[in-house]
Amino acid sequence: MLRKLPSVAGLVVAAILTVVGAAFADQPHPWQIDLQPAASTVAEQVHEFNYLITVIIVGISVFVLALMAYVAWRFNAKRNPVPSRRSHNTALEVIWTALPVLILVVIAVPSLRLLYVMDRNPDADMTIKAVGHQWYWSYEYPDHDGFTFDSIMVPDNELKPGQPRLLAVDNEVVLPIETDVRILVTSEDVIHSWAMPSFGIKTDAVPGRVNETWVRILREGTYYGQCSELCGVNHAYMPIAIRAVSKEAFDEWTAEAKEKYARADGSATRLAGRLPATTAR
Numbered sequence: 001m002l003r004k005l006p007s008v009a010g011l012v013v014a015a016i017l018t019v020v021g022a023a024f025a026d027q028p029h030p031w032q033i034d035l036q037p038a039a040s041t042v043a044e045q046v047h048e049f050n051y052l053i054t055v056i057i058v059g060i061s062v063f064v065l066a067l068m069a070y071v072a073w074r075f076n077a078k079r080n081p082v083p084s085r086r087s088h089n090t091a092l093e094v095i096w097t098a099l100p101v102l103i104l105v106v107i108a109v110p111s112l113r114l115l116y117v118m119d120r121n122p123d124a125d126m127t128i129k130a131v132g133h134q135w136y137w138s139y140e141y142p143d144h145d146g147f148t149f150d151s152i153m154v155p156d157n158e159l160k161p162g163q164p165r166l167l168a169v170d171n172e173v174v175l176p177i178e179t180d181v182r183i184l185v186t187s188e189d190v191i192h193s194w195a196m197p198s199f200g201i202k203t204d205a206v207p208g209r210v211n212e213t214w215v216r217i218l219r220e221g222t223y224y225g226q227c228s229e230l231c232g233v234n235h236a237y238m239p240i241a242i243r244a245v246s247k248e249a250f251d252e253w254t255a256e257a258k259e260k261y262a263r264a265d266g267s268a269t270r271l272a273g274r275l276p277a278t279t280a281r
Contacts, residue, residue, distance in 0.1 A: 043200035132192030193229035
């Protein structure tokens with residue numbers, strides 16, 4: 001009976017982590033021990049590659065540990081008072097040269113394929129532009145009359161129930177699911193980095209340069225990321241929040257957004273947001 005306790009405890013812990021992981025599926029959560037659940041086609045491939053690398057690393061570590069243990073047991077001074085004088089073994093040298101090369105090839109093929117897939121999608125259905133500022137993001141929808149708005153972190157004293165601290169924003173980016181979205185990333189001042197773990201995206205925002213990435217979101221939900229490049233004293237206060245909705249809901253939102261973010265003369269403008277109390281321009 002006592003022998004079964006560790007396995008039972010393990011099942012209980014796994015069940016608790018599963019429940020907690022489901023509750024915080026699209027954002028970091030306490031005691032998280034794995035990547036955030038994939039919410040895009042690219043993120044799914046990133047996870048698969050991560051698991052492949054993990055298996056290879058564990059296999060190499062176990063093999064080296066077992067080999068060292070065997071050598072320490074088999075070739076210690078007590079068992080071998082007169083050590084071997086041989087200095088070369090052709091077969092052994094071929095094996096320990098060819099085997100690492102083979103492992104690198106196994107890693108390189110899916111790695112290069114993944115880099116190619118992550119790079120860009122020439123047949124994207126729509127485009128958005130993310131611009132980094134010290135210290136917030138602004139977004140433009142060039143395919144939808146070019147309306148623009150700022151997305152600024154919600155300060156602690158204004159958080160609503162369910163909004164995560166340091167991740168919630170006043171204006172979320174809204175994107176449709178099952179749609180190939182081109183994302184253009186640039187910066188107005190210093191280098192930032194637009195990162196969304198659930199999408200498998202981390203693209204630098206460089207002043208005077210436009211970098212490109214893309215995403216195809218698989219399920220509805222609200223996803224959170226942050227600037228991942230040290231960009232100044234308030235680097236920790238420029239989160240990214242994306243709300244993925246159905247295509248019908250997205251069309252309704254864009255119709256409302258064109259009016260919400262329009263100037264009096266009818267042209268698109270950026271919403272004048274205010275920085276949280278914890279930050280300063």
